[in-house]
Amino acid sequence: xxxxxxxxxxxxxxxxxxxxxxxxxxxxxxxxxxxxxxxxxxxxxxxxxxxxxxxxxxxxxxxxxxxxxxxxxxxxxxxxxxxxxxxxxxxxxxxxxxxxxxxxxxxxxxxxxxxxxxxxxxxxxxxxxxxxxxxxxxxxxxxxxxxxxxxxxxxxxxxxxxxxxxxxxxxxxxxxxxxxxxxxxxxxxxxxxxxxxxxxxxxxxxxxxxxxxxxxxxxxxxxxxxxxxxxxxxxxxxxxxxxxxxxxxxxxxxxxxx
Numbered sequence: 001x002x003x004x005x006x007x008x009x010x011x012x013x014x015x016x017x018x019x020x021x022x023x024x025x026x027x028x029x030x031x032x033x034x035x036x037x038x039x040x041x042x043x044x045x046x047x048x049x050x051x052x053x054x055x056x057x058x059x060x061x062x063x064x065x066x067x068x069x070x071x072x073x074x075x076x077x078x079x080x081x082x083x084x085x086x087x088x089x090x091x092x093x094x095x096x097x098x099x100x101x102x103x104x105x106x107x108x109x110x111x112x113x114x115x116x117x118x119x120x121x122x123x124x125x126x127x128x129x130x131x132x133x134x135x136x137x138x139x140x141x142x143x144x145x146x147x148x149x150x151x152x153x154x155x156x157x158x159x160x161x162x163x164x165x166x167x168x169x170x171x172x173x174x175x176x177x178x179x180x181x182x183x184x185x186x187x188x189x190x191x192x193x194x195x196x197x198x199x200x201x202x203x204x205x206x207x208x209x210x211x212x213x214x215x216x217x218x219x220x221x222x223x224x225x226x227x228x229x230x231x232x233x234x235x236x237x238x239x240x241x242x243x244x245x246x247x248x249x250x251x252x253x254x255x256x257x258x
Contacts, residue, residue: 033222035211036230043221044214050118052215054125056132056229059237060110060203062178067195068187072105073145074199078112079103080141082134087141090127099124107178118216125228132204132232137196146188153185206233 031043065071079101080087094101099116112131116124156162166182173180211229213221 035226037232037234039209039211039229039232039234041211041213041222041225043212043217045217046214047216050216052116052118052121052213052217054114054116054121054128055212056112056128056209057212058110058112058204058207058209059108060199060207061106061108062181063108064203064237065199067191068181069183069191070195070199071110071203073142073191074137074196074204075103075105075110075112077137077141077145077196078131078135078200078204080145081136081138082130083136084130084134085127087138090131093127094124097123101128118218121218121221122224125224129228129232132229135200135204137193137200139193142191142193142196146191150185150188153183153188203237206235206237208234208236 028044028046031045033041033043035041060071060075062071079090082090085093097116097120099114099120102111102113102115104111104113112128114121114124114128170180170182175181209232211225213225218224
């Protein structure tokens, strides 16, 4: 057996620096199609395993809220009960099929992301639709959410990097700007179910969204998406207008930011 001699590397010589624009990166091509209601879908059919991801991106981030924390609370509580299912039943449904559904709220957008085995996607999409059209935001679930977030804020405020990051954003953009806005314990206390429902109706039930899918995609994916989401509202809503007003009073201290 002839063993190939390993290449010797001179560690005293730094490797050549290559500009990132010169990397020969070849991305998998995507397919774009439009649902019956005009919703854009971007799909990448790739991978050897029978798994896939579906993501709904709504124009429903912090930029669209009139009351602090409403966008994040609405996005989180989409999974906390509908007119036909309790929060427990919704979570049990996704767990039964070995799927994972995540929600996240950002400055401009909010997302719902589903990770699942490809063979189960047909069973899961109707429940996501139900969340997007029939969520009821039970009062008791909102109370639990507020308590959890207040406890999390208490812990995070003990972390130097967390507090510093909040202060930097507030000083750069101003505390009323979506990029610099922060939360206090009293913000959670004043959050109401009516505020959440109003935001949900305006930016989820009647708002605009786009979709991204990737993985080992089923042949009838476009049909499934049209069946479950092709009749939903898709209306572009103008966001609120903000101006950047950096903080100038450096003597001010903020202990309750998020």
